[in-house]
Amino acid sequence: MPKISEDIIRTVIEHAKIEEVVGDFVTLRKAGVNLTGLCPFHDDKTDGNFIVRPSTLSYDRPGRNSYKCFVCDAKGGPVQFLMNHERLSFPDAIRWLGKKYCIDVDNVPLNWTPPPPKPVPPPPPPLEIPRSYVRRTIEIEQDRTVIFTYWLRGLPWDDEQLGRLQQTLWMYCVGGWKDGRVVFWQIDHNGIPRAAKLMKYLADGHRDKTQHPGWIYNQDGCRQQLDPEHHTILKPLFGSHLLNRYPQAVINIVESEKTAIIMANYYGNNDSQIWLACGGLKHLQLDSLQPLIDQGRTIWLWPDKDGRDEWQTVCDKLGYDKCRVYTHFFDTCWTPADGDKADIADIAIRMMGDPTFRPKEIKEKDHTPQGGDTETPCDPLKPKNVTDEEWFEHLEIMKAIGDYEIIYPDGEPFLPEDEMADPRLRLWREILRQRYNFKILNS
Numbered sequence: 298m299p300k301i302s303e304d305i306i307r308t309v310i311e312h313a314k315i316e317e318v319v320g321d322f323v324t325l326r327k328a329g330v331n332l333t334g335l336c337p338f339h340d341d342k343t344d345g346n347f348i349v350r351p352s353t354l355s356y357d358r359p360g361r362n363s364y365k366c367f368v369c370d371a372k373g374g375p376v377q378f379l380m381n382h383e384r385l386s387f388p389d390a391i392r393w394l395g396k397k398y399c400i401d402v403d404n405v406p407l408n409w410t411p412p413p414p415k416p417v418p419p420p421p422p423p424l425e426i427p428r429s430y431v432r433r434t435i436e437i438e439q440d441r442t443v444i445f446t447y448w449l450r451g452l453p454w455d456d457e458q459l460g461r462l463q464q465t466l467w468m469y470c471v472g473g474w475k476d477g478r479v480v481f482w483q484i485d486h487n488g489i490p491r492a493a494k495l496m497k498y499l500a501d502g503h504r505d506k507t508q509h510p511g512w513i514y515n516q517d518g519c520r521q522q523l524d525p526e527h528h529t530i531l532k533p534l535f536g537s538h539l540l541n542r543y544p545q546a547v548i549n550i551v552e553s554e555k556t557a558i559i560m561a562n563y564y565g566n567n568d569s570q571i572w573l574a575c576g577g578l579k580h581l582q583l584d585s586l587q588p589l590i591d592q593g594r595t596i597w598l599w600p601d602k603d604g605r606d607e608w609q610t611v612c613d614k615l616g617y618d619k620c621r622v623y624t625h626f627f628d629t630c631w632t633p634a635d636g637d638k639a640d641i642a643d644i645a646i647r648m649m650g651d652p653t654f655r656p657k658e659i660k661e662k663d664h665t666p667q668g669g670d671t672e673t674p675c676d677p678l679k680p681k682n683v684t685d686e687e688w689f690e691h692l693e694i695m696k697a698i699g700d701y702e703i704i705y706p707d708g709e710p711f712l713p714e715d716e717m718a719d720p721r722l723r724l725w726r727e728i729l730r731q732r733y734n735f736k737i738l739n740s
């Protein structure tokens with residue numbers, strides 16, 4: 298049998314695209330810069346372990362044009378995939394690829410024809426929850442019957458932190474349910490509410506573990522209206538709606554919504570950093586990180602003490618060079634008295650009561666979470682194109698008018714008509730328009 302020439306082998310290997318070769322056998326979907334599907338080399342029930350690093354990555358990216366399973370450790374390029382999966386010899390794998398990519402290899406017949414592309418039924422439309430639902434749950438929270446936010450308000454915040462707590466709750470659209478459960482909205486980066494998790498907390502701030510979290514689309518009344526059965530349920534990271542508001546900010550991702558709220562209020566969300574939550578150790582999904590990667594954001598993962606290895610694996614699978622696991626907080630702030638079960642929020646709460654510790658002491662090279670500067674506090678509600686002076690004046694005006702907390706100048710997350718219905722906001726718009734010839738308020 299004639300040997301296949303080196304040149305032809307090289308040409309075939311150059312043309313073979315791992316995503317297409319694996320895609321002939323495995324249904325793949327996008328996951329970050331990679332693709333993922335069920336591993337064909339072990340009895341895989343959960344996708345996300347089998348990662349394909351596509352040929353479309355730049356040449357300097359490690360692992361480009363290869364596959365790897367993080368469970369059974371299967372790995373290789375297009376040729377290895379065929380040799381392992383189809384049990385082909387090396388020359389036959391080259392012939393297979395030659396046939397697929399229309400490259401003449403030799404005259405040795407190969408009993409194979411490329412399979413037709415698998416038809417994939419289109420997924421049902423994604424669920425969009427009306428914004429009026431968000432508003433209604435915030436109104437319930439405002440009635441102060443939600444145990445979680447009641448507890449939160451009683452933490453030993455300093456004056457600055459306490460001063461911004463209501464804004465923090467409100468930025469995250471934290472709501473309440475009729476039965477006292479807290480509602481954590483999952484609003485996507487385009488401002489569309491996709492899901493809301495309902496959680497019961499005890500008076501000590503811990504979750505009532507006897508009850509599983511509920512989802513808004515499964516609640517009585519909501520189920521009929523939202524029809525989750527005929528929709529794709531998306532679960533964006535908690536706080537995703539803040540992404541576009543802070544386009545330059547480093548994204549800190551923690552496990553629980555509670556931790557995100559506490560850390561956001563502790564440091565203050567600002568132009569340099571914001572806090573998002575994935576909902577738990579096991580819920581850091583490649584899908585939900587996609588919008589962050591699309592925006593080229595810097596991502597810092599803040600796992601709790603027992604989650605480091607797992608999140609490091611997610612980070613490795615992601616293969617995104619602007620994502621890393623941040624452990625400095627635990628390394629410097631955890632004490633044995635906190636216990637092995639302590640999460641980030643527990644430590645932050647303990648530090649609140651410790652006057653010798655200030656948030657600014659946390660440092661790591663190029664990423665330093667910062668509290669808002671006390672000289673010029675960074676107000677999360679300040680519109681981008683408003684100067685500090687203008688904003689200060691606005692606050693003075695609003696103080697004179699009354700409570701300014703309920704006004705959200707950028708129109709997110711409330712509907713414009715909500716704002717227009719608020720006479721104080723109309724007055725504010727009018728004052729700003731007259732004084733500063735405002736362009737943001739294009740009404």
Ligand SMILES: [Zn+2]
Binds near residue numbers: 369370
């Ligand atoms: Zn595997």
